[in-house]
Amino acid sequence: MLFIKRRTNPAAKLAKRQYARVYNINLPGLKLALMMFALFFLCLIIYCCVVEYSETTLAQGVVINAKGDVQVRAKASGTIMNIPIKEGQYVKANQILFSLSRDYGGKEGSVIEYEAAHYLSEIKRNNDRMRNMTSSVDNLKRNLTRQLAIIDDQISASSIKINKAKELVANTQETLGSYALIEKKGYVSKNDLNIRRNDVLNAQLNLKLEESNLLQLQSNKSSIRDNTQYQIDDLKTQSLYLDNRNSEIERTLATQGSKSLTMLAPTDGYVVAINFPPGKAVTQDTEVVVVIRHDTSSPLEGYIYIPSDGAGRINAGDKVKIRFDAWPVDKYGTVTTTLEDFVPITIDTRSLLVPLPQGKTYYLARVQLPPFFTDSGKRKRMLLGGMTLNADIVLDKRPLVVLLLAPLERARQRFLSF
Template identity: 25%
Template sequence: MVNQLFRREAIEARRDRLTGTVVAATPPRAGIYTILIVGICAAMLLIVTLGQFASRARVTGVVAYDRGIARIYPPAMAEIRAIHVQEGDMVQAGTPLLTIALSQGRNADGDGVASQLAQISRQDDELARQQQLGTMLGASETQGLAQQRDSLRAAIASLKRQAVIAAEQVRIAESQGARAGRLARASAGSVRQAEEAKGIILTRRADREAIEERIITQQEALRSTEAQITQRDMGTSQTLSQIAGRRAELAAQRALVLRLDRLVLTAPIAGRVGDLIGQVGSRARPEISLVTVIPNDSRLEAWLYTPTRAAGFVHLGQEVRLQFDAFPFQKYGAGRGVVTEISRVPTDANAIDPGLKIDQPVFRIRVRIDRGTSKPGAADRPLRPGMTLAANLVLERRSLWEVLLDPLLRALRG
């Protein structure tokens, strides 16, 4: 039997022993925990004291020129006959831009301008016929009244002569009556003869009064006839004047139609030619602008539309963060701007670009775009009017301690 030098238990214990030096584990000192807790509390206190909380509102808008742009529209469906400018040209007010034709057609059936001119000619011929008939009718009625006036004048003259004769007859009758009265008083004549002489005097006087009455009646008729002649002349003149005015309107309409056949659109303001739509021979619609003119010294800016609940917190000079839809801010970064103007009255949603999907009254905020404040690709990218964008407006900044203690402060105020 072989004697073992070490016991089996000792050999197994040595085989399973861990490699390294055994060190006794002692917990860290309490001071370290104290310093750590104090540091965390100090950091939290610093954050609560100096930190701020900002309430924001996200609004939408478009890029536009600060001085606006002039859009030139055709007044109706038209055909472009000539283009006198190119995009980028500088023009003065009144410079010809396009020549268009609003109407076409020269066939025998009267299409286009020919049809309008034929209709105007028919209307003018009818008015000319009415004018001629009015002149003839007025002259005929005036002539009839003039003849009636002449007859009345002749009758009045005759009655006046009769009045002279009647007056002479009255004088003779009165003379005879006076002689008969003297004879009767001298017993040289009878009383009956004197009475008969008085009756003759009365009869002659009645005849003279009747003639005077007829003269007055005829004079009234003469004045009425002369008034009718004057009224008829005025009525005829008024009718002919109205017809002449309508013919003048037709003449102006004819001249307008002839001008519309070749209408030259000019620049309303001085500036640079922007978008030029269409080409020679293409059709133009009245709801689509053919060319735009950008005023000189115009700059691009952002027009933001904010709801009424946020408009009261916006102020001039406020910085705004702009995110252009054409240049995603995740890739190109965001632009910066400064509020330069806030509208005093709300803008109707119907007057805003439908693409912004605004369905309530909003206030317009004009923002000056700061170039060079963002990395290349955002505001430094070539912007164009009409581009849509979004912006973050800071409505209110409050300290964190005010936010945290707000319920308590409200309770104390209550």
């Protein structure tokens, strides 16, 4: 027989790591924490659906004066004798920029005589072209008068035809009415009545055709007049250009008596380039000095260069945020403007005004800038020509949730779309 002995001795003490600890859970506090956590995520989702982010394209550029630069060119061939200015120097209008000495040749005679003969031959060619243009204008006017007279005769004949067609329509309608009355009495057959109806329809159709012909003649008359006037205006513009060129040549010939020329600054500004040193021989119309106009009241422009990988959706009128390197954005803020012009043609990297990474193609765009802007501290900050800038061109605005879901959308289009 098996007896179970009741143990009265207390159990042996266990070590701390040999049993599980029991924690007291504050259920109301846990519910409150979970509710706050859920509200946080709900607010985050609402924020992502309501708040928009701007999709932008980054571009770089430079600030220039809206009036541009002035290129001072040599008025005649010769040798540069003296350049009393330096690059970066501020010059005033009519200040001496450089002196030019006219060279004399050997067996062929002087440069002045050669240029005079060249100018005289150009004047002769221009006069011949102007006479031909005047003759062409007279011929165009005579042809226009003759063509308008022919069209007017055709319009008159068409008007007579329209009147006759209207009379024919009235007569056929009257005949149809008479046939309809006597057809009821049995004097004519329905076949005769249908023939009269066809006569009315044919008369109305002829009337519509004549009216359409009249409208076409009037349209041709306006078109011929406009085209001829355009050709006449174009010939007159070319003739005016040649006349101005002859006047310029005559002024040049009148001032060719001296052996030296002094070129003056056409406006106030800064000398930014001297292309030739003293003693260098140059030909006529060679660019020697470049002066940037200095006008603090003039509006500024920004030339920005957009890389090809970000120029697909650029349009004039897009919003642009400008950040100037001279005024850090974290302290002075940005300037918001609009894209005034976008040139959809790639530009030569050698003509860039700012250094940009090589190996890419760029497009040129232009924005209008104020002479100064107000920073976050309500202070005016002056903008100067030559300042480099970074531009964020706003392409589109979308909810923030679209940005968060963009990786999933790209994965779907890449792996799940067939």
